[in-house]
Amino acid sequence: MAVLRSAFIALSKNRALRSFSESSAMGRKLSSRFVAGMELDDALRVAEAVNRQGMLVTLDSLGESVTSEVEAHQAAEIYHKLLDAIAARKLNANVSVKLTQMGLELSPELSGGIAEALARHARATGNFVRIDMEDSSLTQVTLDIVRRIQALPELRGSIGIVIQAYLYRSQADIEQLLADGIRVRLCKGAYKEPAEVAFPSKADVDKNYVRLAGMLLDSPVYHGLATHDEAMIAAAKRFASRLQIDRRRFEFQMLYGVRRDLQKKLVAEGYSVRVYIPFGREWYPYFMRRLAERPANVLFLARNFFRS
Ligand SMILES: Cc1cc2nc3c(=O)[nH]c(=O)nc-3n(C[C@H](O)[C@H](O)[C@H](O)COP(=O)(O)OP(=O)(O)OC[C@H]3O[C@@H](n4cnc5c(N)ncnc54)[C@H](O)[C@@H]3O)c2cc1C
Numbered sequence: 207m208a209v210l211r212s213a214f215i216a217l218s219k220n221r222a223l224r225s226f227s228e229s230s231a232m233g234r235k236l237s238s239r240f241v242a243g244m245e246l247d248d249a250l251r252v253a254e255a256v257n258r259q260g261m262l263v264t265l266d267s268l269g270e271s272v273t274s275e276v277e278a279h280q281a282a283e284i285y286h287k288l289l290d291a292i293a294a295r296k297l298n299a300n301v302s303v304k305l306t307q308m309g310l311e312l313s314p315e316l317s318g319g320i321a322e323a324l325a326r327h328a329r330a331t332g333n334f335v336r337i338d339m340e341d342s343s344l345t346q347v348t349l350d351i352v353r354r355i356q357a358l359p360e361l362r363g364s365i366g367i368v369i370q371a372y373l374y375r376s377q378a379d380i381e382q383l384l385a386d387g388i389r390v391r392l393c394k395g396a397y398k399e400p401a402e403v404a405f406p407s408k409a410d411v412d413k414n415y416v417r418l419a420g421m422l423l424d425s426p427v428y429h430g431l432a433t434h435d436e437a438m439i440a441a442a443k444r445f446a447s448r449l450q451i452d453r454r455r456f457e458f459q460m461l462y463g464v465r466r467d468l469q470k471k472l473v474a475e476g477y478s479v480r481v482y483i484p485f486g487r488e489w490y491p492y493f494m495r496r497l498a499e500r501p502a503n504v505l506f507l508a509r510n511f512f513r514s
Contacts, residue, residue: 210501215398218494227490237493239503240463241268242485246284249485250291252462253299256481260473262457263299264336265292268486271306275316278309282320284486285335286327293331300334302482305348318351321365325355329364334389339368341397342404349379356388363389368432370395371415372404380418384425391430391459392418396495416441423451430480432459434468443477453477461496 217223227233242252253263267284285301292299303324310317321337328335337352352367366389369376373395383390394411405411419442422429431442439458457478460469472479484492497503
């Protein structure tokens with residue numbers, strides 16, 4: 207399994223395959239299980255349908271590392287349009303943003319300025335911006351940017367962050383974020399990290415996830431637990447029930463197209479569930495990471511592809 211995982215991670219970085227897949231009709235059809243569509247309107251339609259099923263939404267305009275300031279501003283523009291469209295259509299949705307798409311690798315000031323402008327727009331439309339977490343070389347700068355924006359009194363509560371349970375540093379980061387009152391999404395972590403910075407064994411990542419989820423649930427701030435792992439979800443439910451934490455004081459988060467059965471079950475039990483809905487033409491690296499998480503998805507996709 208580890209070999210297949212590494213193979214998909216390597217394929218996710220293959221430029222030739224990426225450009226072929228993103229421009230082919232077959233590639234788009236295959237990706238539709240995990241990606242809401244190529245255009246903003248596709249994503250809004252899917253978001254409406256997910257809302258109708260009693261679930262919250264976070265929208266992600268796909269795309270990673272940009273290579274110019276102009277591209278960073280173009281990527282930000284889509285998010286400004288999204289925030290307006292969410293307000294106009296009265297969707298129960300917020301947005302998830304990657305700082306590399308906003309020029310982080312060109313200049314932290316550029317991406318920080320763009321994130322701040324998005325947080326201002328979110329505040330003005332009663333919304334919230336979640337900054338996704340990328341690989342460990344970007345953890346500190348991402349934390350610094352989010353903490354700076356949260357420290358602006360007029361933007362307090364308009365921005366949140368993601369913490370990855372596979373990193374050794376995450377407990378200390380959560381302590382700091384809780385002191386700052388910043389909303390956290392806890393996930394296991396999707397990048398390939400060396401043993402110097404991240405737990406190599408899944409059992410240790412899972413143990414850390416449960417420990418960190420407990421810290422979040424025990425705080426007065428509203429947080430998100432992003433996982434499809436039933437053991438993590440069961441542990442969080444047990445913890446919340448022992449501490450008599452209301453089911454609406456936190457949310458579970460899952461990816462569009464993954465464990466839809468579990469999403470519906472949690473809603474029926476009275477928990478809040480947010481679905482992460484990605485859209486856009488640059489779907490290939492995202493799609494490959496989903497296959498890396500569960501190589502069996504390849505068989506599943508192939509079966510559906512030939513059936514339809
Ligand atoms: C809402 C959301 C936001 C995220 N944001 C980030 C982020 O900002 N940064 C980051 O590094 N990572 C992010 N991730 C990804 C995360 O780090 C994990 O890589 C991913 O969620 C898989 O871990 P898991 O907790 O589901 O558990 P795993 O232990 O990987 O999986 C547990 C079980 O869940 C099911 N499952 C998991 N993945 C899939 C899949 N692709 N298809 C079908 N079934 C699956 C399987 O049944 C599997 O056995 C996010 C995940 C979610 C749900």
